[in-house]
Amino acid sequence: MWEAVQFLFPSFIACLTILGILGYLGIHVLEREIIFIDITLAQIAATGSTLAFILFRQQLTEENTYIPRLFLQFVLL
Amino acid sequence: MIFSPFFLIQVLLLAVILSVHTYLGLHIIRRGLIFSDLALDQLAAFGVIVGIGIGLEGGTTGSYIVSFLATFLGAVLLAVVKPKSKHIPREAVIGIIYCLALVACLMVSDKMTGGMSYVTQTLSGSMLWVTWSLVLVTVAAYILLSVFHYKYREKIIGITDKKNVEHENFWDFMFFLTQGIITVLIVPIAGVLLAYSFLMIPAAIGVLFTRGWSQGLLIGWTTGFVASLTGLLFSYFFRLPYGPCLVLALGAFFFGALILRILLPEKV
Numbered sequence: 057m058w059e060a061v062q063f064l065f066p067s068f069i070a071c072l073t074i075l076g077i078l079g080y081l082g083i084h085v086l087e088r089e090i091i092f093i094d095i096t097l098a099q100i101a102a103t104g105s106t107l108a109f110i111l112f113r114q115q116l117t118e119e120n121t122y123i124p125r126l127f128l129q130f131v132l133l
Numbered sequence: 134m135i136f137s138p139f140f141l142i143q144v145l146l147l148a149v150i151l152s153v154h155t156y157l158g159l160h161i162i163r164r165g166l167i168f169s170d171l172a173l174d175q176l177a178a179f180g181v182i183v184g185i186g187i188g189l190e191g192g193t194t195g196s197y198i199v200s201f202l203a204t205f206l207g208a209v210l211l212a213v214v215k216p217k218s219k220h221i222p223r224e225a226v227i228g229i230i231y232c233l234a235l236v237a238c239l240m241v242s243d244k245m246t247g248g249m250s251y252v253t254q255t256l257s258g259s260m261l262w263v264t265w266s267l268v269l270v271t272v273a274a275y276i277l278l279s280v281f282h283y284k285y286r287e288k289i290i291g292i293t294d295k296k297n298v299e300h301e302n303f304w305d306f307m308f309f310l311t312q313g314i315i316t317v318l319i320v321p322i323a324g325v326l327l328a329y330s331f332l333m334i335p336a337a338i339g340v341l342f343t344r345g346w347s348q349g350l351l352i353g354w355t356t357g358f359v360a361s362l363t364g365l366l367f368s369y370f371f372r373l374p375y376g377p378c379l380v381l382a383l384g385a386f387f388f389g390a391l392i393l394r395i396l397l398p399e400k401v
Contacts (some may be wrong), residue, residue, distance in 0.1 A: 091224040092168055 140365075143260070146268050147361045150319060150331055153275045155353040156282065157312055158336025159346065160293045168227045169211050170332045173313055175234035176207040177320040178255035182241050185251055191321050192267065201317045207234070208309040212302065258324025258376045271318055278311050290346065327376045331357070334383040338390045342397075360386035 078094075085093060108124040161170060180200030181191050189195035207230060214226050238255070242248030282289065289308050291298040298304060319328045335357030339349035364382030368375045 086220065086222065086225060089222045089224065091222060091228045095228075 142263060142268055143365055146263060148358060149272050149275050151335060151354050151357045153279055153315060154331040155335040155357060156350055158332040159349050162336050162340050163293045171329050172227050172231040173204050173207045173316045174320050174325040174328045175231050176203045177316045178325050179203050179234050179238050181255055181321055182238050182251050186241055186245050197317055204313040204317050208313040211309050212306040256325050258322060258327050260323055261375045263322055274318055324376055327380055330380045330383045334387050338387055341390055341394045356386055
């Protein structure tokens with residue numbers, strides 16, 4: 057039981073943090089009626105991750121995929 | 134090779150699909166319910182995956198029935214759930230339905246052997262492997278639905294143009310139901326993403342250039358057909374996946390049309 061709590065606790069905290077930020081951004085999205093913007097951005101980010109994986113497979117760490125992802129997001133926006 | 138029966142099937146199928154999809158797409162765009170089709174497509178895909186889970190192979194009558202039931206539920210939800218608060222757009226409800234349908238697909242496929250491949254298959258489709266019998270069923274169903282839409286065009290176009298129509302909820306439901314039937318027929322063939330592109334992109338191109346229904350249909354269908362043929366040839370000559378090539382070609386034509394729209398004077 058304790059192991060399960062220890063294992064799940066970081067993801068629980070991550071969920072709370074994400075909810076806190078996205079809950080606020082969600083209000084803006086609803087007010088501006090651009091409902092599907094997030095799913096589009098998330099998919100663009102996923103494209104960036106895939107490209108990062110293809111291009112930098114050898115040097116790949118969690119962090120350095122952020123750069124191609126962000127780059128693609130800005131290019132496409 | 135270009136004029137082989139294999140290519141003829143694809144070209145005929147593309148022409149038929151685009152005719153009805155462009156017309157329905159014009160309605161969807163003018164109603165501002167852009168993602169309703171995506172939600173219905175995903176529910177149809179959910180039905181296909183559930184069908185496979187209970188032993189009904191995709192493309193069989195049983196699979197179509199399960200898929201239709203899931204889509205019917207979606208059509209009822211789309212027609213009934215209209216938030217009264219102006220702070221919650223109807224599109225938000227549609228987005229939530231889409232998200233839940235996709236997650237339901239992932240949950241069900243998680244309990245099936247090779248489940249993820251079914252999710253991928255329902256997303257990208259298998260247009261390449263259609264048979265003449267499937268094409269004939271699709272053509273027959275599309276002709277029937279075209280006749281229905283032509284006969285009751287005043288009612289359904291009336292609702293889209295925000296005119297007063299008797300029994301508005303009934304005709305609204307009938308519109309979503311026909312959209313649902315087309316969805317059930319097209320998703321096992323084309324997949325969710327291509328089905329959505331067929332519906333939305335040609336119609337969006339039409340709306341960019343004209344306000345009229347028949348002109349919009351003509352521009353949308355012609356551009357969609359040329360774009361699809363380009364995607365078909367691109368896929369053939371560069372040996373790339375067929376469905377995604379069609380989506381990319383349609384997308385490229387849409388952005389080309391956007392540029393043309395900026396360069397051209399006012400709409401006709």
